[in-house]
Amino acid sequence: MKCKVEKLCGGCSNLKCSKALQAKQKQEYVENIMERAGLQVKVAPVLMAKNDLYYRNKVIVGFAKNKEKKVYSGLYAAHSHRVINTSGCLMQPKLVNEIIDEITHLVDSMKIELYNEKTGTGLLRHVMIRYAHSTNQVMVVFVTSKVQFPSRRNLVNALVEKFPQIVTIVQNINTRNTSVVIQNESIVLYGKGMITDILCGLKISFTANSFYQIHSEQCEELYELGKKLLNLRAQDKVLDTYCGVGTIGLTLASSCREVTGVELNEEAIQNARLNAKQNGIKNIRFVAMDSTMFMREARKFHQKYEAIILDPPRAGTTKAFIESACFLQPNRILYISCDPKTQARDLIVFKRFGYYTDEIHPVDMFPYTEHIETVALLTKRKMRSNQTPFKNKHTVPKTRSNFKSSKFSKKTKFKKR
Numbered sequence: 538m539k540c541k542v543e544k545l546c547g548g549c550s551n552l553k554c555s556k557a558l559q560a561k562q563k564q565e566y567v568e569n570i571m572e573r574a575g576l577q578v579k580v581a582p583v584l585m586a587k588n589d590l591y592y593r594n595k596v597i598v599g600f601a602k603n604k605e606k607k608v609y610s611g612l613y614a615a616h617s618h619r620v621i622n623t624s625g626c627l628m629q630p631k632l633v634n635e636i637i638d639e640i641t642h643l644v645d646s647m648k649i650e651l652y653n654e655k656t657g658t659g660l661l662r663h664v665m666i667r668y669a670h671s672t673n674q675v676m677v678v679f680v681t682s683k684v685q686f687p688s689r690r691n692l693v694n695a696l697v698e699k700f701p702q703i704v705t706i707v708q709n710i711n712t713r714n715t716s717v718v719i720q721n722e723s724i725v726l727y728g729k730g731m732i733t734d735i736l737c738g739l740k741i742s743f744t745a746n747s748f749y750q751i752h753s754e755q756c757e758e759l760y761e762l763g764k765k766l767l768n769l770r771a772q773d774k775v776l777d778t779y780c781g782v783g784t785i786g787l788t789l790a791s792s793c794r795e796v797t798g799v800e801l802n803e804e805a806i807q808n809a810r811l812n813a814k815q816n817g818i819k820n821i822r823f824v825a826m827d828s829t830m831f832m833r834e835a836r837k838f839h840q841k842y843e844a845i846i847l848d849p850p851r852a853g854t855t856k857a858f859i860e861s862a863c864f865l866q867p868n869r870i871l872y873i874s875c876d877p878k879t880q881a882r883d884l885i886v887f888k889r890f891g892y893y894t895d896e897i898h899p900v901d902m903f904p905y906t907e908h909i910e911t912v913a914l915l916t917k918r919k920m921r922s923n924q925t926p927f928k929n930k931h932t933v934p935k936t937r938s939n940f941k942s943s944k945f946s947k948k949t950k951f952k953k954r
Contacts, residue, residue: 538627538905546623547615549905559901560585563909567877567899574881576888578913579896584762586755589904591630594668594734594753597718598623598637600644600651600661608645610637610664618654618716628905633666636675636700640664643695647688652681654714660686662711663718665745669734670753675703676732678745680711680718693727704728707745719746731808737761737788739816747805748781752902759900759910760788763846763871766898766914769793773843776835776867778828778858783809785846785873786821793844796821799831829854832861839865846871853879856886863890870915875902877911884913893918 538552551559560583568580586592598610601620611623624641625634644651644661652659665678677696679686686708693706705728711720723730723745733742734749737757743749750756763785769775773793777786780798782805790796798821800806806825813821824831828847835842845867847854853876862870870892874880877897884894892915900910 540627542611542621542623545614546612546621548612548623548626549628550907551905554905556585556589559583559904563899563901566907567897567909567911570877570881571897574885576881576884578884578894581896581898583899583901583909584758585901586752586758586904588754590627592752592754592904593628593630593633594670594749595665595751596626596629596633596637596668597663597665599663600641602651608641608651610641610644630668630670632673632675632700632702633668636666636677636696636703637664639696639699640677643692647692649688649692657682657714665709665718667732667743667745667749669732671735672733673702674732674734675700676728676745677703677706678709678719678723679707679726680709682710682712684708684710684724689726697727704732705730709745721746736784739784739787739812741782741784741787741812742815743782743808744804747802747808749784750902752904755900755902756784759873759902759912760785762898762900762912763873764789764792766912767844767846767869767871769844774841776840776842776845778831778845778847779849779854780809780823781805781848783812783821783823785848787812787816787818789846790818790821794820797842798823799826799828801825801827829858829861832858832865836861836864841865842867844869844871846873848873851876851879853883859883859886860890863887863892866917868916872913872915874911874913875908877909880911880913884915887915891917 540552543552563583564580571578599620600608600610602608609622611621614621624638650660652662660681662682663680667676697703706726707730708724708726709719710722731742731744733740737760769792775793775796777796777798780786780800783798786796786798798809803825806823809823845862894913894915898912902910
């Protein structure tokens with residue numbers, strides 16, 4: 538497979554590798570991590586993606602000018618903020634590529650000022666495109682350094698006229714000197730500010746700042762694997778932490794008694810509640826709260842869950858989360874990770890509290906890159922008599938005073954939503 542900027546971009550480090558070679562390398566990569574961590578676990582063959590091209594449903598591009606002062610757009614070169622012209626990228630849907638090319642042309646022709654990181658001047662910092670594969674809906678997000686956005690009306694009109702697939706356009710204001718692209722302040726310029734995809738047969742709506750797996754089709758394979766490993770029963774209560782817009786919990790709701798989803802991002806929680814409502818799922822509720830803090834509160838009130846799910850960010854979870862989760866003694870813990878290194882670190886801590894896994898299941902969510910998703914099912918094992926992970930099973934960890942008014946208080950924790 539050929540890419541004219543492969544060496545400059547560095548985004549697809551495995552572009553020259555066959556699918557079989559990628560599977561072998563990624564399995565060995567996970568095996569090495571687990572071995573170095575001292576974890577005696579089997580690593581299953583990698584679940585490879587059937588569709589390995591044009592799969593990214595989220596793309597963020599920066600802008601720059603060439604020697605002729607003509608605007609171009611693309612991804613950053615590895616470990617830099619140097620924009621590489623990645624027009625026509627093979628990992629991005631063709632429609633997304635066409636929209637990015639048109640935006641780049643309009644930015645150039647309308648003389649929209651580009652943001653300069655060194656001086657802190659200029660307007661346009663990035664453009665983010667989010668795409669729903671099943672519905673063909675597109676969200677365009679202009680990330681600007683200030684609220685004032687000259688020509689935005691003309692820009693919006695030109696885009697929606699040429700691309701009817703664009704159902705919403707958002708302006709996100711990022712005034713900070715940071716590498717974090719999307720900030721909290723947004724203005725909806727067109728549409729409702731969200732798009733809707735179909736995932737595992739469910740309508741899933743999400744906004745600009747909400748997490749949604751990059752490879753939608755492979756995400757269904759990931760969730761099917763998780764569902765199979767959990768093997769839920771009709772009477773089971775499930776806790777879905779770091780739940781984002783609720784996708785995992787919503788796909789499991791029909792297989793269990795009830796699901797509680799927990800997520801710090803309040804915007805994502807609003808999306809999750811909408812997703813439950815538009816799919817007619819009534820045995821699920823969502824709480825806007827830090828997952829570790831929620832787990833501490835659950836321990837405080839001795840909540841009972843047959844299964845706990847965590848899908849944390851790349852940094853993994855916390856020791857406090859693990860200790861509290863194990864204290865609740867669920868039958869199963871499903872750990873989905875986008876970084877096997879931090880997962881291995883956390884599995885060591887889970888092991889100290891009596892929760893073990895026999896097998897790691899790698900899932901290729903990012904074809905042609907070095908990244909790999911891993912799934913582990915942990916179950917409770919009998920511990921040796923000299924192992925005492927909990928100094929006092931009745932000890933309640935210290936919590937912040939504002940927990941008294943949290944959404945997990947005795948008055949509201951069982952309130953149906």
